[in-house]
Amino acid sequence: MSDIGIGPAIFERRGDTIQARLSLVLDNHMDEVWAALTRPERLVDWLAPGEIELKPGGAAKLDFAESGVVIRSTVSAIEAPNLLEYSWSAPGEPDRPLRWELEPLGAMVQLTLTLTVPASEDAGRSAAGWAAHLEMLAAALAGVPIKFPFEVFKAARDEYREQLAAELAN
Numbered sequence: 001m002s003d004i005g006i007g008p009a010i011f012e013r014r015g016d017t018i019q020a021r022l023s024l025v026l027d028n029h030m031d032e033v034w035a036a037l038t039r040p041e042r043l044v045d046w047l048a049p050g051e052i053e054l055k056p057g058g059a060a061k062l063d064f065a066e067s068g069v070v071i072r073s074t075v076s077a078i079e080a081p082n083l084l085e086y087s088w089s090a091p092g093e094p095d096r097p098l099r100w101e102l103e104p105l106g107a108m109v110q111l112t113l114t115l116t117v118p119a120s121e122d123a124g125r126s127a128a129g130w131a132a133h134l135e136m137l138a139a140a141l142a143g144v145p146i147k148f149p150f151e152v153f154k155a156a157r158d159e160y161r162e163q164l165a166a167e168l169a170n
Helices: 030-038 123-141 150-169
Strands: 010-014 017-026 050-052 059-064 069-079 083-087 097-105 108-118
Touching (some): 017 123, 030 097, 030 108, 030 123, 108 123, 123 150
Antiparallel strands (some): 010 017, 017 108, 050 059, 059 069, 069 083
């Protein structure tokens, strides 16, 4: 699905939630990837304008002005530069935790994103949106930021919905 090597999504039902795990290998230093995940001037290149206070309980704010979505959450886990977790939820919505894990692979970095959504929501669509944002992250880290890749999103959404239906049917 991707030129940058996003691995297949792995879905797992956990009670009344569905967890999706996406991973990719980036040809960047850990510090570069960590900065892209945490610094306001870097977040805007691939995700949205915002800021994340890098401490447990710190504010995580992202403003998707074009869609009208504003995320106001808190950091639930942090171990710089290897782990960052916060909820991908607007106020009053159910928690949708995002867990970013970085692991050095020689001169490269393995990035694993685990997202959890309520089972009543479209986990395939959510995972596809994050696959598209991972494409944007990789492009930004390569110095060529891109706009949201709708074709990647649509292809991933269809693939993930089929995969999810098959996995949850077993």
